[in-house]
Structure formats: structure tokens, C-alpha cells
Amino acid sequence: MANFFQVSNKKSVKAQEKQKLTVKVERLDSNGCGVAYYQSKPVFIHGTLPNENVDAKVVEQKSKYTLAKLLTINKASQHRVIAKCQHFTLCGGCDIQHLEYSQQLDFKKNKIIELFSRSGVAGNIVATLPWQAPIVSSPWEYRRKARIGVQFDKHSQATIGFRQKATNQLAAIKSCPVLVEPAANIFPLLKTLINKLSVKKAIGHIEIISTDDLDTTDLATVDINSTTKPLKKLTLIIRQIRAINEHDRKLWQEYAEKNCWNIYFQTNDSNKENINKSSLVSADSLSYRLANGIQINFSSTDFIQINQQVNMAMVEQALDWLSPQKNDDILDLFCGLGNFSLPLAQQAKQVIGVEGVQSMVDKASANAKFNHIDNCRFFQADLNSEWLSNAWAKHEFNKVLLDPARAGAEFAVEQVIKLNIPTILYVSCDPTTLARDSQLLILKGYKIEKIGLIDMFSQTKHVETMVLFNR
Known part of the structure; x- marks a missing residue:
């Protein structure tokens, strides 16, 4: 009677997953991940570009594909650029910062063409x-709305940022170059503020919205022909899983006044409380304008184009x-x-x-x-x-x-x-x-x-x- 042992197979798999490969990247997949081939099997390597020769370490073997981590770029693509964001390799927000902008547009255009072909649209039409x-638009400083995550370590110190690639853990962000200017460098301020709170873990997340500082009562006050950029205001919606105390309220008030923020607390019952008592603008009366003079009023929970x-x-x-x-x-x-x-x-x-x-x-x-x-x-x-x-x-x-x-x-x-x-x-x-x-x-x-x-x-x-x- 034959005996079969799984242990040796596990060792073999682990050995394979430590394997180092030297491969040429052939293309980008639909997610912007580099695809190479090793022994006729596709190898997916984040952070690589077509025509690059790279060393990569296998991190996961599947029956039909391999996942690998980039180690060294032996020959770089002519279209590679230095990622502007210091958190690019860790943060899951951006995928192709390392690809020059004109090539980003080509990548997206080719993605549409490929999907049209797969869908059955006649080849001559495609x-x-x-x-x-x-x-x-400008490829930087364009995003006017974002959700910032808040997590705490065992010492109750806050991590402020966005999710890491392929995980629910947050990347600690210092600045974000795709956010508009009022929001791009808000992360250190939030970290300092939150670590001063007496009840830190009451915060779930923070929604930030940058909007035109428009009058929401009289459209006639808006000069649609002005060449001056409209003033921006930054609104923060603090998601509270339980009520805030007076100490923490005053601290948020202090930061709001110092940094010209509009701040609101949103609790489990979806009510929003404005701590800017002198402000005439609420979280339910935000606005943006279109080039033809139309003003769109919205609330903080509404979908808007970012x-x-x-x-x-x-x-x-x-x-x-x-x-x-x-x-x-x-x-x-x-x-x-x-x-x-x-x-x-x-x-x-x-x-x-x-x-x-x-x-x-x-x-x-x-x-x-x-x-x-x-x-x-x-x-x-x-x-x-x-x-x-x-x-x-x-x-x-x-x-x-x-x-x-x-x-x-x-x-x-x-x-x-x-x-x-x-x-x-x-x-x-x-x-x-x-x-x-x-x-x-x-x-x-x-x-x-x-x-x-x-x-x-x-x-x-x-x-x-x-x-x-x-x-």
C-alpha cells in the first residue's frame, strides 16, 4: 500500500515561491500590472512596464499564473518616469504613476479597444x-473628494491614510499629489490632532471635500466670466462611532478655525453636527459650478465627479x-x-x-x-x-x-x-x-x-x- 505525504509538496511549493526569475515584461494587464512569461506561464509583476527586463521573486504560484515581486530593473522602459508620490509603491490609490502621462492615455485607449474586441464588436468597427x-486636466492635484482611513496600533497611535495595495491595512500618508491643494497635505495635521484626542478610537474615517466657495442662496453673485480661480473651501465629515466629548470638540474647533475648515460630525444615526456655529454653510449645502454658470448644490453624502x-x-x-x-x-x-x-x-x-x-x-x-x-x-x-x-x-x-x-x-x-x-x-x-x-x-x-x-x-x-x- 502506497503512502502519500503532503509535507514534501508544501516544501516544494515554498521553494518555488522563493524562486528568483529574470524575465522580459511583454505588456500591461487591464489593472496596469506588468505581464511577463516564464515557461509559457504568465507572471504578474506590479510596478513594471512593457519591454523591461527585470529580476523578480515569486511570491505565489497558481496553476495558471504566477505572482512575483519586483526586485531589480535591469533594463528600464523608455516610458518609465519617477513616481511623484513617495507612497506610490505602498498605497493602493494609484496604479501607473511610473508610466509617462501620454502613455497612460494610450494604455487606457488600448484597454477599451481590447474590451470592445472581446465583446464581439465587429473587428472592422474596432x-x-x-x-x-x-x-x-492636470494629471496632478485634481481630486476634490476622498475618504481618509483611520487605524490605531496597540499603543493607540493613529495611522492616517489610504489602503495599501491588496490589503485592508492603511498606508501612513504624509501627502497626496493627486488631491487638490487644500487637501494634499492635510495628513500630518490630522495625525497630530487625532493623537491629542481623549477618545481617539471613536473615529471611523474622515471624508474630505474641496468645493467652490459659492453663495448657495443667490446665483447672481457668481461671476462666470471671471478668469480668477474660485476660492476653495475644505469640508471635513468626521465619522464618529460614538458621541464626542467636550474636550475633543474644542480641539477640533481650534484646528477648524486655524486651518479654515468646515467640520461636521456624523454619528450612527446619520445626523451631522456642525461645530462651526458661525458658518452659514452646512454639510447639506455644498456646491460646485459649471462653465455655463450653472451651480450644482449637493450634500456631503451625494455622488459628484471628483x-x-x-x-x-x-x-x-x-x-x-x-x-x-x-x-x-x-x-x-x-x-x-x-x-x-x-x-x-x-x-x-x-x-x-x-x-x-x-x-x-x-x-x-x-x-x-x-x-x-x-x-x-x-x-x-x-x-x-x-x-x-x-x-x-x-x-x-x-x-x-x-x-x-x-x-x-x-x-x-x-x-x-x-x-x-x-x-x-x-x-x-x-x-x-x-x-x-x-x-x-x-x-x-x-x-x-x-x-x-x-x-x-x-x-x-x-x-x-x-x-x-x-x-
Whole structure:
């Protein structure tokens, strides 16, 4: 009778995982990770670029692939640059800081092309996609909203920062070059403040939002033709898992006054308490503006586009590509706060905006009223279910804009096709679902007239796209 022992196999696996490889990186995968091959098996090595010759240590062996850690770059890519952030190799926020910016755009464009090909879009269509100039901003200091994590060690000392790559542990951040200027260097201040608190572990996380310092009561006070950058204010939402005491409240007040912060505490009951008693602005009355003078008011928990400059350019391009006319009835699906709906309504006959969350519908309606736009109405509906029976869907729309979440708009697209709307503008934040939904439209007789990158998240793997379809 034969005896089989697992121990020797484990030793073999451990030995393999200590193996050192010298390989040539062939390409980047969809996450921006370098892919090499060793004995015909793909080896994934973070921090590497195509055409680099590297030494790497195997850290995990799988049946179909190998994970390895970069040790030495023997021959560097001509497109490699020094990462601007000192935390790049540890922090999980950015993926491709080591790749020069023009090549980042090429990587994202090729990612879309590859996913379109995989989805079944005809090869001749993919080869002749009518690419337009990408929407870009400064690749640094662009992010106006972020969630900062807070963790404590056994000595109750705080770690302030973002999650490390592939783990829930935080990287201790000193500064973040993709955050806008009021927020980029806030981390040491927060660390010092939190370590002074008497009840430190009451803090779950801290949301930071940088917005235009606008008047939320009178649009006439905003000079939309001014070349001066609008003043910025920094709002902090402190997530408290239990009530704050008077000592800690005064400490936060001191830092808020010294650094010109608006600070609010959010507890388990979702109530927000403003410690800036003299401030007229609350966590539920933040705002940003668009290039055409429209002001979007929102609260701290609402979704907004995190790159203000790109958002403004994106709205302008949507207006240009859809070319709204005075006789157009336009449907805006997944409309949010009215980011696209309100600018479109300024030029169209009528815009109907539809959103799944009633509170967002209410705020979009309030934004229309605030901006004195009376030809734009908003409705609540689950766009991932049947909605053609709704009264608002009975209009004779000739144009539609879709701006779905990462899950895409498959069911909504199927119903839009039934409405026989001739012009469709699709704004996507996920190329996989965009490819799937584009295939549906192409099979039903739509043609891609224009397609362009939207670089909302520079230095990262994330890709946003705008596509214009005509029947």
C-alpha cells in the first residue's frame, strides 16, 4: 500500500515561491500590472512596464499564473518616469504613476479597444473607431473628494491614510499629489490632532471635500466670466462611532478655525453636527459650478465627479456632441443631481431626468429651481427594471444621454432601443460594461459616430469614455 505525504509538496511549493526569475515584461494587464512569461506561464509583476527586463521573486504560484515581486530593473522602459508620490509603491490609490502621462492615455485607449474586441464588436468597427481628442486636466492635484482611513496600533497611535495595495491595512500618508491643494497635505495635521484626542478610537474615517466657495442662496453673485480661480473651501465629515466629548470638540474647533475648515460630525444615526456655529454653510449645502454658470448644490453624502476640471470639460463636450436644439426633447437617464440635465435644458425644448434614488431626484429638482431652469423635470425610477410604462417615458424623445454607474446600463439600453431614439450619448465609467452595451446598440443598427477618453482619474487604471451613437 502506497503512502502519500503532503509535507514534501508544501516544501516544494515554498521553494518555488522563493524562486528568483529574470524575465522580459511583454505588456500591461487591464489593472496596469506588468505581464511577463516564464515557461509559457504568465507572471504578474506590479510596478513594471512593457519591454523591461527585470529580476523578480515569486511570491505565489497558481496553476495558471504566477505572482512575483519586483526586485531589480535591469533594463528600464523608455516610458518609465519617477513616481511623484513617495507612497506610490505602498498605497493602493494609484496604479501607473511610473508610466509617462501620454502613455497612460494610450494604455487606457488600448484597454477599451481590447474590451470592445472581446465583446464581439465587429473587428472592422474596432479598427476604425472614430477617436476624438481625450478630455484631460492636470494629471496632478485634481481630486476634490476622498475618504481618509483611520487605524490605531496597540499603543493607540493613529495611522492616517489610504489602503495599501491588496490589503485592508492603511498606508501612513504624509501627502497626496493627486488631491487638490487644500487637501494634499492635510495628513500630518490630522495625525497630530487625532493623537491629542481623549477618545481617539471613536473615529471611523474622515471624508474630505474641496468645493467652490459659492453663495448657495443667490446665483447672481457668481461671476462666470471671471478668469480668477474660485476660492476653495475644505469640508471635513468626521465619522464618529460614538458621541464626542467636550474636550475633543474644542480641539477640533481650534484646528477648524486655524486651518479654515468646515467640520461636521456624523454619528450612527446619520445626523451631522456642525461645530462651526458661525458658518452659514452646512454639510447639506455644498456646491460646485459649471462653465455655463450653472451651480450644482449637493450634500456631503451625494455622488459628484471628483475631477472638477474634467467634469466641466465633459459637460461641454456632451453639449457639443449632442448639439441640443430648441425643438429637442432629451431624456437623461441616471441623471444624478442634474450635472448634464441642466446644461442641456438651457439649449433644448425639454429635458426629462431620471434617477433611481428619490433624494437625488429631489435635489436635482431643487437645482433646477435654484438655477431658474423651468424646462427640466426629474423623476424617480429603477432603471434596471421595466420603466417604459411610466408617463414620462411616453414623450417623443429624439436624443438620450446615459451616465450609469460601473454596472452599466444593459436593461436601460434595451428599453431605449424600443423607444427608437435616433441619437444616444453614452458616458461610461467602466469599459467592460460599455463594450457590452455598445454591442447591443450596434446589433440594433446604431453606429458609433464619435468616441473619446475622459481621463477623470489620472495615474490610475480607471477609464471613462464618451460615445456618440446614431441610428
